[in-house]
Amino acid sequence: MKAIRLSFWGMVTYLRRDMMLFAACLAPILVGFLFRFVIPLFEDALTDWFHVPTVISPYYGLIDILFAMLSPAMFGFVSVMVTLEENDEKTAKYLFITPLTKHGYLIARFGIPSVFALLVTVVLLPVFKLSPFPFSYIVLLAAGGTLQGIVIVLLILTLSSNKLEGMAVTKLSTLIMFGAAIPFFVKDNVQYVLSPLPSFWIGKAVFENSLFYMLPTFPLLFVWIWALLKQFLRKI
Amino acid sequence: MIQVKNLSFSYTKQPFISDMSFSVSSGEIFGFLGPSGAGKSTLQKVLIGMLTTYQGSAIVNGVECRERTKNFYENIGVDFEFSTMYEKLTAKENLRFFSSLYEKKSRPIEQLLEKAGLEHDADKRVSDYSKGMKARLNFIKALLHDPLLLCLDEPTSGLDPTNSRVMKDMILEEKAKGKTILLTTHNMQDAAELCDRVAFIVGGKICALDSPHKLIMSKGATTVTYTWMENEEHSASCPLDCLSADEQLKRLIAENRLQSIHSSEPTLNDIFMDLTGRTLL
Ligand SMILES: Nc1ncnc2c1ncn2[C@@H]1O[C@H](COP(=O)(O)OP(=O)(O)O)[C@@H](O)[C@H]1O
Ligand SMILES: [Mg+2]
Numbered sequence: 001m002k003a004i005r006l007s008f009w010g011m012v013t014y015l016r017r018d019m020m021l022f023a024a025c026l027a028p029i030l031v032g033f034l035f036r037f038v039i040p041l042f043e044d045a046l047t048d049w050f051h052v053p054t055v056i057s058p059y060y061g062l063i064d065i066l067f068a069m070l071s072p073a074m075f076g077f078v079s080v081m082v083t084l085e086e087n088d089e090k091t092a093k094y095l096f097i098t099p100l101t102k103h104g105y106l107i108a109r110f111g112i113p114s115v116f117a118l119l120v121t122v123v124l125l126p127v128f129k130l131s132p133f134p135f136s137y138i139v140l141l142a143a144g145g146t147l148q149g150i151v152i153v154l155l156i157l158t159l160s161s162n163k164l165e166g167m168a169v170t171k172l173s174t175l176i177m178f179g180a181a182i183p184f185f186v187k188d189n190v191q192y193v194l195s196p197l198p199s200f201w202i203g204k205a206v207f208e209n210s211l212f213y214m215l216p217t218f219p220l221l222f223v224w225i226w227a228l229l230k231q232f233l234r235k236i
Numbered sequence: 237m238i239q240v241k242n243l244s245f246s247y248t249k250q251p252f253i254s255d256m257s258f259s260v261s262s263g264e265i266f267g268f269l270g271p272s273g274a275g276k277s278t279l280q281k282v283l284i285g286m287l288t289t290y291q292g293s294a295i296v297n298g299v300e301c302r303e304r305t306k307n308f309y310e311n312i313g314v315d316f317e318f319s320t321m322y323e324k325l326t327a328k329e330n331l332r333f334f335s336s337l338y339e340k341k342s343r344p345i346e347q348l349l350e351k352a353g354l355e356h357d358a359d360k361r362v363s364d365y366s367k368g369m370k371a372r373l374n375f376i377k378a379l380l381h382d383p384l385l386l387c388l389d390e391p392t393s394g395l396d397p398t399n400s401r402v403m404k405d406m407i408l409e410e411k412a413k414g415k416t417i418l419l420t421t422h423n424m425q426d427a428a429e430l431c432d433r434v435a436f437i438v439g440g441k442i443c444a445l446d447s448p449h450k451l452i453m454s455k456g457a458t459t460v461t462y463t464w465m466e467n468e469e470h471s472a473s474c475p476l477d478c479l480s481a482d483e484q485l486k487r488l489i490a491e492n493r494l495q496s497i498h499s500s501e502p503t504l505n506d507i508f509m510d511l512t513g514r515t516l517l
Contacts, residue, residue: 003306003337010333017324094320094377097284098337099306 003100008108011082021078028071028120032128035063039130058184060130061206065180068125068141069199072117072149073177077170079113080156084163092236102236110153118146137206140214144202147221151176151198154228158235183207198224237262237385237416238283242292245282253278253440255292260418260433262384265411267427268420269504270437271514276420277317279437280387283418284314297385310340313378317389319370320377323363327354327373330362331380338381348376351406368399375406386410388419392426404430424504428452434504438512451507462497464488469495 015021039056046055056063086092096102121142129138155173160166179197183204194200198220205213238260246252253275260266268276281287282294288302295301299308321330328345335342349355352372357365365373371391378386391407392400407430411417421427427434428448435445444451461473462485474482476499488494508514 002339006333006336014322014324089323090316090318090320091322093316094314094334095337097286097309097312097314098334099309099339100337101306101309104306 003098004104004108004112007095007100007105008112011079011109014082015078018081021081024074024078027074028067028124031070032067032124035067035130036128039063057130062181062184062203064125064129064131064133065141065145065199065202065206066177067128068121068145069148069177069180070145071120071124072114072146073152073174075113075117075120076110076149076153077156079109080153080166080170081163083109083157084160084166088162110150114146114150117149118142121145131206136211140211141202141206144198144214144217144221147218147225148177148198151221151224151228154225154232158228158231179203180206196220237264237297238266238418239295240283240293243279243282243290243294244292245278245287245290247278251440253282253290256440256442258435258442258445260416262416263411263414264432265407265417265419265430267431267434268418268437269422269424269427269434269508270420271422274437275440276437277389278440280389280418280420284312284387285309310338310381311384313381313383313386315375315378315386315388315391317393319362319374321362321370321373324361326359326361327365328358330373331377334377335380340381342380343382345380348379351409352376353402368395371395371399372402372406375403379410384416386415386417388417390420390422392421392423400426424508428504436508436511438514444507444511448504451504452502454507458499458501460485460497460499462488463495464493465495 015025039060043054043056047053083092086095092105095105100108122138125133125138125142126135133141152173155176156166156169159173160169176197177199179194179199180203182191182194182200184207191200195216198217201213201215201217201220205211205217238258240259241257243256244251244254256279268279270276278287282290282301283296285296285301285304285308288304290302293300297308297311299305321327322333325333327349331345331348335345346355346358349358352375354369354373354376357369362370362373371394375388375391378388386407388407392403395403404426407417407419419430431448433445433447434451436443446454458476459473460476460479461471463469463471472484474485479485
């Protein structure tokens, strides 16, 4: 326990030396402000300008979904960058043969940040949300976002073998978030092509305003995590 | 301290480490000597619990390696063949962080740095360290938690003579403290100097296992070779233990006509060649 705690704090102090990673940790708050206070102003301006009742507001639900996915993705990205550096420097290998062990390392680098991301999302989403979601939506969106954060992390880790590749692969991996946008923009049944993406069903549930559509999300997330984790554990 | 019985392991389908058995007692320096690719590092990785899919049994400190828990690592110190330091942190920050992971109280960091001759560079980033400095720093990292067993992978390879000497002295100092030390090397001088016993490893198998002294003795006696002038240069040799029977040598000594004389002990390298038909490099 002590080793896990200290190696987690070791990572946090390490972040202070890296402006990019430090900024990534603060991004949820900055983006939250932007979403909550700037977007409605835009909406007012645009509806006035075009003399239409709505421009962006039909997509407020989607913006809220993306916000729920933001903290897990950012914290995950930060942890991945730290782990890839630890992989490059072989410090991870050394940590595995201290009382931290491989298991403790994975908890310190991915378990604790995921729990943090979940808490941060549950706290920030009610503050910054644009739609009148009940609390059940908040919790489910935060949980879905967190698990998807783990999927993104595992995707980056399995597809890259050093920090440089990791940066490149990150852009690709975050694309899986945008499955949530499909139900908003593709009305045709073609949309189901992307139904293997867990985020698709989150988008569907919010778009249709029915939690029933959220059902496939969690089994799908677990399948993704299970398959990627198997690959990843084989690699380390 | 270590009991290995019928140990087999492979990364692939083909057999690699096969049917090894040996034991190492407390306070001993035990060396794995063999050419690169022989499986020395692999064997060490099994013994420190990094590779757990082996067959047979490997017991370290009373614990079967594949069943290790975190406490297993309170008493094992490892120095890999590569540096394992946070390059952006200073030496001191690195040592402080790694020592904090153990339940056991850390050895004084200042003292360890001094032992390795790094006390004036303690606040430099590791990325600014030379290869020799990194090697010394990685070695003292393995000592932080005062483990009973040290596993050193090629501790002297690639070091200049000065750094290599410092490293060997630090190793011997730990032995004097009663630590058990496992080391791998392909340098036979180091093996002969440091190890109480060595195991020759080639192709995943142990070909011989004994003290360097006994291995050398097994090769047979030391020979003496001498030269003298008689129109042209002549040379002859004779086993050291039959020297008094060599009438020609006695005569040459009496007449003070020897040009050169030297004895040659077989080296571990010769023994290694004899037993395995291969050189160490
Ligand atoms: N992780 C690995 N996966 C597959 N093969 C490996 C791995 N690590 C080492 N090997 C192979 O095992 C053999 C022995 O390696 P090693 O134990 O490092 O030898 P040594 O330390 O004696 O030089 C080499 O042929 C190497 O290619
Ligand atoms: Mg090796």
